Amino acid sequence: MSEPLSTPLAACRRRIEAAAEGRPIRLVAVGKTRPADDLRALAAQGQRDFGENYVQEALGKIAACADLDLSWHFIGPLQSNKCREVARHFQWLQSLDRVKLVASLAGHRPARMPPLNVLIQVNIDGEASKSGCAPDDIPALAEQVRAQASLRLRGLMAIPEPHPDPAHRRAAFARMRELFDRLRVRFPEVDTLSMGMSDDLELAVAEGATMVRVGSALFGKRES
Numbered sequence: 243m244s245e246p247l248s249t250p251l252a253a254c255r256r257r258i259e260a261a262a263e264g265r266p267i268r269l270v271a272v273g274k275t276r277p278a279d280d281l282r283a284l285a286a287q288g289q290r291d292f293g294e295n296y297v298q299e300a301l302g303k304i305a306a307c308a309d310l311d312l313s314w315h316f317i318g319p320l321q322s323n324k325c326r327e328v329a330r331h332f333q334w335l336q337s338l339d340r341v342k343l344v345a346s347l348a349g350h351r352p353a354r355m356p357p358l359n360v361l362i363q364v365n366i367d368g369e370a371s372k373s374g375c376a377p378d379d380i381p382a383l384a385e386q387v388r389a390q391a392s393l394r395l396r397g398l399m400a401i402p403e404p405h406p407d408p409a410h411r412r413a414a415f416a417r418m419r420e421l422f423d424r425l426r427v428r429f430p431e432v433d434t435l436s437m438g439m440s441d442d443l444e445l446a447v448a449e450g451a452t453m454v455r456v457g458s459a460l461f462g463k464r465e466s
């Protein structure tokens with residue numbers, strides 16, 4: 243793949259590589275608020291995994307990129323009335339946080355598609371307003387996912403509190419790594435720990451992330 247060294251994608255990959263010490267890390271490009279053309283430009287440089295937060299916005303882009311062989315990750319808060327569309331159009335769900343959604347996701351996954359890859363989202367800082375399950379709820383949720391043939395348990399995801407002290411964020415990543423290691427003892431097929439974004443991907447990778455989700459470092463700052 244030819245790829246000028248000066249692109250944001252190349253710079254991002256270099257940051258990841260510098261932190262990864264030879265471990266393979268999967269980069270998910272987070273395209274929320276970005277038009278499909280921006281995603282296509284990144285795909286032309288070899289990017290394959292794309293993350294989206296809003297189902298309606300994502301469906302338009304998935305359709306607009308249907309000629310490309312891309313993997314779509316749903317990373318936003320999941321409402322029960324959106325399970326059907328997520329199960330039908332995405333390869334990954336990174337934000338499962340309650341048992342209630344499992345049967346609906348499984349039931350809506352079309353038989354012609356491979357199992358939906360599922361990450362359990364953990365509310366690692368115990369923030370009251372945030373999505374994600376409590377660490378103690380992980381095993382029960384994992385069992386439920388594994389009981390469904392149309393779902394494939396892959397691991398854990400977290401969005402630590404955006405604390406100004408990097409040591410505070412690093413400690414949250416380290417706690418996620420412990421939960422991940424514990425889950426893997428029980429379920430050896432688990433292989434994915436999704437954590438780290440534009441501002442802190444080095445910290446997350448140093449603490450054991452296998453997948454990072456990067457938006458603004460690839461596409462520029464979002465209007466807020």
Ligand SMILES: *Cc1c(COP(=O)(O)O)cnc(C)c1O
Pocket residue numbers: 272274295317318401439440441455456457458459
């Ligand atoms: C927006 C978002 C990202 C990417 O954030 P950046 O700081 O732009 O890299 C990653 N994960 C989730 C869940 C997001 O909503």
